[in-house]
Amino acid sequence: MEITKSDIIKLIEVEQVDTFGTHLLNIMKWNLGPAGMVSSREIKVWRQNSWNQMFYPIFKFELDKNGHLINISDKINPAGKIIYFLFCVIFSIPWLSWVFNDFDPIIHWVEILGWVIFLGIFLLVGFKIYQMEKKIQLEQIYEILDMESENNNPEEEWSWKKILTRLIMYPLCVFLIAITFFFLMPTGKIIYMLLTLGIVGVYLYTDLKILLRKKTTGNNT
Known part of the structure; x- marks a missing residue:
C-alpha cells in the first residue's frame, strides 16, 4: 500500500515552521498536539508527550515527484x-x-x-x-x-x-x-x-x- 502526501498531512493538527523558536515556544507552552510543516517534497511532523516534553523527535517524510512516501527519518528538535x-x-x-x-x-x-x-x-x-x-x-x-x-x-x-x-x-x-x-x-x-x-x-x-x-x-x- 502506497502512502500519499494527503495521508501524511492528516497526522498534523497545527501547521508550524520547523525553527528553534517554534520548538522552544512549544516546550514552554506544553503544546501536546501533533504539529508539522508541509513542503512540496517533504513533510515534517512532531509531537510532545506529557512525560517527554523537551526531547521529542521530528519525523521527516520524504516524497517522490508523485507525492508518494519513500523514506522516513528522524532527529531531535533543535x-x-x-x-x-x-x-x-x-x-x-x-x-x-x-x-x-x-x-x-x-x-x-x-x-x-x-x-x-x-x-x-x-x-x-x-x-x-x-x-x-x-x-x-x-x-x-x-x-x-x-x-x-x-x-x-x-x-x-x-x-x-x-x-x-x-x-x-x-x-x-x-x-x-x-x-x-x-x-x-x-x-x-x-x-x-x-x-x-x-x-x-x-x-x-x-x-x-x-x-x-x-x-x-x-x-x-
Whole structure:
C-alpha cells in the first residue's frame, strides 16, 4: 500500500515552521498536539508527550515527484538539543568547580573520573529516552497510516554488544554512587548528589524495565 502526501498531512493538527523558536515556544507552552510543516517534497511532523516534553523527535517524510512516501527519518528538535547541552554543562559544574580555584588534575583525579562516568551515563540515559520516545511515536504513526513496521525483528537485548555495555555500565553506576556518598555528601553538595543518584537511577530503571518487558513478551509468545 502506497502512502500519499494527503495521508501524511492528516497526522498534523497545527501547521508550524520547523525553527528553534517554534520548538522552544512549544516546550514552554506544553503544546501536546501533533504539529508539522508541509513542503512540496517533504513533510515534517512532531509531537510532545506529557512525560517527554523537551526531547521529542521530528519525523521527516520524504516524497517522490508523485507525492508518494519513500523514506522516513528522524532527529531531535533543535530546542531540545540545546537544552540537553545546557543540562550537560550545568550538571558538570559540581564535578569541575575545582578548575577555577586549584587547577591540578592530578590531585582532583577522582572528580575528573566521576565527571567522565556521570557524563557518559547522562548521555546514555538521554539516548535511551529519545530512542524509546521515537519507537513509541513511530508505532503510532505506522498504526495511523496503516503501515507495516520496518523493524519486524525485535532488538536482541542479550547480544554481545548489549552484554558488554552492561558489564561496563553497571559497575560504573556502582562506582558513581560510591563517589556521590564519599565526595559529594561530605562536601555538602546534597542537591548535586540527588541529581547524580537520579540520573543513575533513571538509567538502571530504564534498562531493567526494557529487560523485564522483553522477558514478559518472550514468555507470552
